[in-house]
Amino acid sequence: xxxxxxxxxxxxxxxxxxxxxxxxxxxxxxxxxxxxxxxxxxxxxxxxxxxxxxxxxxxxxxxxxxxxxxxxxxxxxxxxxxxxxxxxxxx
Amino acid sequence: xxxxxxxxxxxxxxxxxxxxxxxxxxxxxxxxxxxxxxxxxxxxxxxxxxxxxxxxxxxxxxxxxxxxxxxxxxxxxxxxxxxxxxxxxxxxxxxxxxxxxxxxxxxxxxxxxxxxxxxxxxxxxxxxxxxxxxxxxxxxxxxxxxxxxxxxxxxxxxxxxxxxxxxxxxxxxxxxxxxxxxxxxxxxxxxxxxxxxxxxxxxxxxxxxxxxxxxxxxxxxxxxxxxxxxxxxxxxxxxxxxxxxxxxxxxxxxxxxxxxxxxxxxxxxxxxxxxxxxxxxxxxxxxxxxxxxxxxxxxxxxxxxxxxxxxxxxxxxxxxxxxxxxxxxxxxxxxxxxxxxxxxxxxxxxxxxxxxxxxxxxxxxxxxxxxxxxxxxxxxxxxxxxxxxxxx
Numbered sequence: 001x002x003x004x005x006x007x008x009x010x011x012x013x014x015x016x017x018x019x020x021x022x023x024x025x026x027x028x029x030x031x032x033x034x035x036x037x038x039x040x041x042x043x044x045x046x047x048x049x050x051x052x053x054x055x056x057x058x059x060x061x062x063x064x065x066x067x068x069x070x071x072x073x074x075x076x077x078x079x080x081x082x083x084x085x086x087x088x089x090x091x
Numbered sequence: 092x093x094x095x096x097x098x099x100x101x102x103x104x105x106x107x108x109x110x111x112x113x114x115x116x117x118x119x120x121x122x123x124x125x126x127x128x129x130x131x132x133x134x135x136x137x138x139x140x141x142x143x144x145x146x147x148x149x150x151x152x153x154x155x156x157x158x159x160x161x162x163x164x165x166x167x168x169x170x171x172x173x174x175x176x177x178x179x180x181x182x183x184x185x186x187x188x189x190x191x192x193x194x195x196x197x198x199x200x201x202x203x204x205x206x207x208x209x210x211x212x213x214x215x216x217x218x219x220x221x222x223x224x225x226x227x228x229x230x231x232x233x234x235x236x237x238x239x240x241x242x243x244x245x246x247x248x249x250x251x252x253x254x255x256x257x258x259x260x261x262x263x264x265x266x267x268x269x270x271x272x273x274x275x276x277x278x279x280x281x282x283x284x285x286x287x288x289x290x291x292x293x294x295x296x297x298x299x300x301x302x303x304x305x306x307x308x309x310x311x312x313x314x315x316x317x318x319x320x321x322x323x324x325x326x327x328x329x330x331x332x333x334x335x336x337x338x339x340x341x342x343x344x345x346x347x348x349x350x351x352x353x354x355x356x357x358x359x360x361x362x363x364x365x366x367x368x369x370x371x372x373x374x375x376x377x378x379x380x381x382x383x384x385x386x387x388x389x390x391x392x393x394x395x396x397x398x399x400x401x402x403x404x405x406x407x408x409x410x411x412x413x414x415x416x417x418x419x420x421x422x423x424x425x426x427x428x429x430x431x432x433x434x435x436x437x438x439x440x441x442x443x444x445x446x447x448x449x450x451x452x453x454x455x456x457x458x459x460x461x462x463x464x465x466x467x468x469x470x471x472x473x474x475x476x477x478x479x480x481x482x483x
Contacts, residue, residue: 007310007317012252013191014303014311019296 031071048075102127105197108239111279115166118157165289174201188223193246210448352381
């Protein structure tokens with residue numbers, strides 16, 4: 001944890017001057033089910049990519065970025081061919 | 092410099108001032124008694140006299156949200172509302188101040204439901220006094236016009252960056268026509284050149300209104316405390332510069348016949364104007380009474396209030412709003428706060444009057460003065476505010 005800054009050292013007015021800082025903030029540990037894509041069934045329609053509320057589906061490889069996927073399951077619901085399965089996380 | 096004398100209502104005066112400040116965005120939802128502000132601004136835009144984006148929003152919540160967006164994009168944003176409209180904006184008022192956006196609002200003071208009533212009291216602005224907005228209470232159409240112009244100069248100051256609401260009594264002022272000195276738009280814009288920071292810039296991306304954890308929320312809020320603390324001094328300077336340029340000035344408060352006063356009345360807005368007539372009459376009857384009218388309320392210039400008012404024995408604070416559940420009205424509470432831990436302090440009499448547009452006449456104010464003088468001379472101590480004129 002970095003040193004906490006005083007009110008004078010932070011930007012004025014609740015703004016974050018560093019764009020895209022959520023890339024560093026990994027949220028994958030929130031997940032209890034993870035989406036697994038069956039590439040034999042996948043028709044590459046990109047519905048999962050469009051529907052993902054984060055940006056965890058790679059539109060070229062169809063791989064899932066598990067560092068940011070929170071396991072909401074929207075991709076599995078939207079997939080028209082049932083290529084995405086939600087699999088329970090086992091620790 | 093060109094000046095015209097035009098008969099204007101305070102609503103129209105606010106619209107003329109916003110036009111003179113060359114606002115870029117007007118996001119206004121019409122509500123009684125502010126409707127004329129919305130109408131007149133729409134007319135200015137339709138007639139090509141004002142090159143602004145007039146956003147016909149579907150609610151006041153959207154009006155303030157549109158102002159937040161516009162101001163973030165570097166536009167000079169303006170809105171106007173009253174009563175339920177301000178209440179509906181409440182959530183976004185905090186976002187405007189927390190995001191440090193120099194939005195200016197004209198507020199035609201009107202009471203809050205229920206029961207529904209379109210007439211004047213200060214319960215709308217008083218319920219919003221903790222929002223981090225600067226509040227200026229005007230007592231004439233001219234002061235409304237001048238205060239809107241001063242408000243932009245203050246709001247966009249680098250040491251301030253806070254939204255400002257200019258409050259004026261609904262109907263009593265909003266719909267009263269008086270001759271208002273209107274300066275040319277060029278002269279006004281020369282006094283308030285635009286100084287709105289463009290936060291939303293594709294070349295320098297950032298996030299505004301961000302999520303914050305307990306480790307930083309407090310520090311962001313404290314920034315508001317510091318900025319508000321700069322307001323009294325800055326507004327005084329803005330008002331002085333305005334006076335030098337246009338020959339009209341108001342200061343942070345108005346004092347009327349306060350020398351040697353036994354009782355000093357403290358009131359906001361138009362009730363203070365009526366009080367002057369009452370004071371003149373009482374003075375001819377031999378009573379030593381005076382008036383102190385705060386113009387800047389929130390942030391309160393408490394050091395100046397204390398320096399001026401501590402030498403008087405008795406303050407008669409007349410609130411045009413109720414602070415339900417409290418021992419006193421909101422104006423009295425603020426004045427009592429200004430004397431926190433002070434040994435040399437006046438005694439207080441606090442009246443609530445003028446609720447829901449109930450007329451406060453010269454005779455009413457004289458009666459309140461008489462009750463206060465009696466209490467002062469007999470040494471009676473009032474522990475709570477007195478609800479003047481309510482039928483028991």
